[in-house]
Amino acid sequence: MIKFTDEQSMLLETAADFCRNHGPIEKVRASLDADDIDRGLWQEMSDLGWLGINVPEEYGGLGLDISSIVPVVESMGRYLLGSPYVSSVLVAECLASCGSDSQRSEWLPKIVAGTIGTFALTEEDGSWVLDDIEAVGTVSDQTLHLTGTKMFVTDADVADLIIASVKIDGAVRLVLIERNQIPPGNLSREVVIDQTRRSFRLNLDGIEISASQVLAGSDLKAIELNSMLMLCAEMSGGLTGVLQVIVEYLNTRKAFNRLIGSYQSLKHPSADIVLSLEAAKSHLYYAATLVSDGDDNAETAIRMAKAQASEAFAFAGDRAVQFHGGFGFTFECDAQLFLRRALWCQYQHGDENYHCRLLEPLLLDQAV
């Protein structure tokens, strides 16, 4: 039911080593709210070929499916690494399935080589329903005039291409915006809870692109599910990281002459957390298997994984703060870094309540 090839095992090992070496927490702290992405890290990731894993071979990639990225993203999540990696591979994935031949041959080889891509989907009301949007594209001659505002556009300032959702003639379509088509002043940095993320607000007003920049397909559901799978991978890694922070403190801090880990009110929730991690990791690789197989149940598996991990990681982050006492309340304590990451992941592409609601018909209203 869960498949994991030798090839994937090797990638997992490499990724785990790589991220461990790049992930000392001081380095993560140095990157908080940074003005630029870590260029060295980005170069190394692209040198390793990670940006082409899911890109078809004819465009210079490895031609594997998107689920092959999971071990890399899980390892990055383990050490809280931030980078435009996930958005770039997802943009490549989207172009490969929804783009025209010329869009594919123009952009996919570039992404493999390190060109950064990102998405502009969410709008001001924060809705998770991706076709629930107001942004509009109006065609006149061969030009598309965009209006509206997009939020949570990660790494938009360094992205060479942004895929945005807009309504054209009433239908939601995806358009490809190039960096030089965005007037300066249309991008502004957002203050977001996870400071390892570099998030922007993108004002579409005044942006004009060629009508040929509309993607042929507009499979928002694929974008949603792929994004969720990546978030689940980050959360599985993050849960591991935060639990290590908890265990380490419980094994060193003393109160009343005892190590605090000997108190069951800390020990038992920690046991719950390790089991929730085991569950998250299991759902993750099961969902990845179904995606890879093109199985119809992939949607159910991904929503289950997202619901379970969102709740579990946020709980672990919350407990991590509490279990550090006064130190837990400080910026210096690493617990907050994980709690912030957990909340970001929980509220991107739907929290547990949202997905459980969507799972009800999928799980309960069909013949057993």
Place this chain on the structure above:
Amino acid sequence: MTEKELVEFRAEVAAWFRDNAPDDPGFLLPETFMEVGTDEQFEFLRDWQHKVYEAGYLGMAWPKEYGGGGRPQILQDIATQEMAKARVPFMTNTIGLNWAGPLILKMGREEDKKRYIKNILSAEDIWCQGFSEPDAGSDLGNSQCRAVRDGDEYVLNGSKIWTSLGTYARHMILLARTSTEGSNKYAGLSYFLAPMNVPGIDPKPIQKLTGEYGFCQTYFDNARIPADCLMGQEGEGWNIAMVTLTFERGATGGQAGGISSMELTVNDVVELARRVKRNGKPAIEDPDVRRQLVNFLIESKSNRLMGVRSTIPALASEWPTAVMMSGKLRASELNRRLSRFALSMLGANAARFVSDEATDGGKWQRGYFNAFSATIGGGTSQIQKNIIGERVLGLPKD
């Protein structure tokens, strides 16, 4: 074995259980091996185990020379899965099959293996477990029941409690104190493969919360057992008991296989939700019920998937023993909460108990009460969480 052979084997077992599933006996069967309370229940279940063994679907991977099948473990795993799927009654000699048996195979003497293993499989000899005492349950190391060497016998005095199958058992795995000296409470404990049918051993049934019977208090009054019942050396009892518990909790393999309870699955509860009404409408249409069912479906899927993932070493987490060490805790707690939730769908009828008027004869209420057998027996859930905290995460002891 090839994939094809395994598929064929699965089909063969499934067909066998379909064709041979016993008819409804006309009386209420127990739900786990810890609840066998009447002679008719016991005889029915013993005969059924015997039949399954004769068909070759129990102890398949145990050595042939002692009565096992000498075949690959994977076949037994498949047979056990199909047994569960077929919803046939459980194997009543669970203590023999899944903890005393593997223990004897691992640590017993050659003559013990020859003497005990086959009869465990065939249900000829039922085994019980004499670990807990009135004042030593979670704190098992505090056991006080005495075994004093006298010539080539040991003389037993004291009592054990919560002895499942105590009145039906021919043998007991017994933890008793041979010495009160020693550096700590564990040092004086010894382990016996003790006969039950000797003068001075008296199992007295105790009524369960459901009103039925199933376990005993076992009294020892100058009971004499042969000295060669001692397993290992005097003073090794604690270590052997710990090995026993790893078999009992499924934390290591080597068991004979077979199911030891009638499993309640989340799909049974979904099915109940479709056919019962809550305030005039099918329960499955109630928003609260729907939400909770989805949560249970996710949790139950988590448990299944953990088992699957744990067979792929590359996907182990940074705490690789967590899945194995938590099986009993996860399954028993889910089962308890699921049964309790099932009651909530019955409206005012949730307040009935076993009777004709109750939904499904009161199966849900009885099931909920019986669910505590596994959250308490074999080490309580609280103790299991300690174990996960300490042995999986490496946290300090209480």
